[in-house]
Amino acid sequence: METTYFKLEPLLRQHKKTPLALAQVSGLSKTTVYNLVNNKAKAVELQTLDKLMAGLEQLLGRPVRFDEILEKRPSSKQERLTRLLKDAKPFCWKDVQRDLPPLTLEEKAENEAFMRLLEEARKTDLELSQVRDRRLLELFEPQKPRKKGAVPR
Numbered sequence: 157m158e159t160t161y162f163k164l165e166p167l168l169r170q171h172k173k174t175p176l177a178l179a180q181v182s183g184l185s186k187t188t189v190y191n192l193v194n195n196k197a198k199a200v201e202l203q204t205l206d207k208l209m210a211g212l213e214q215l216l217g218r219p220v221r222f223d224e225i226l227e228k229r230p231s232s233k234q235e236r237l238t239r240l241l242k243d244a245k246p247f248c249w250k251d252v253q254r255d256l257p258p259l260t261l262e263e264k265a266e267n268e269a270f271m272r273l274l275e276e277a278r279k280t281d282l283e284l285s286q287v288r289d290r291r292l293l294e295l296f297e298p299q300k301p302r303k304k305g306a307v308p309r
Contacts, residue, residue, distance in 0.1 A: 158228040164193045182211020
């Protein structure tokens, strides 16, 4: 889904005008104009849009079209990502391997050494996590309930 945004900031900058000047000639409040320029407004009334367009025309000295101040953009990162990946093809490791040059003997040895080191690290991590889990269980294991009237020592 796309959302409509104002392009007022670059338009004003291009003509060396300020949001304050636009607020003064349009009759809109400074807050309203700054919210529109910075795309912080959630909604705009038609009367506000009319005043904005009249103010821009007076400030720039020429007629202003809606497409000069409005644009549609993807509304979220997810939607931009979806558009970017729209025509992407699925990744297949076998296809990539086919296109890669074969490993040299030195690269194969380095790869095997790395895989051994990785496996050792996984085993060590598993052993340490089991010890840690056992200690945590001992620490937080529910204690046996005491008999009524028993005095702790």
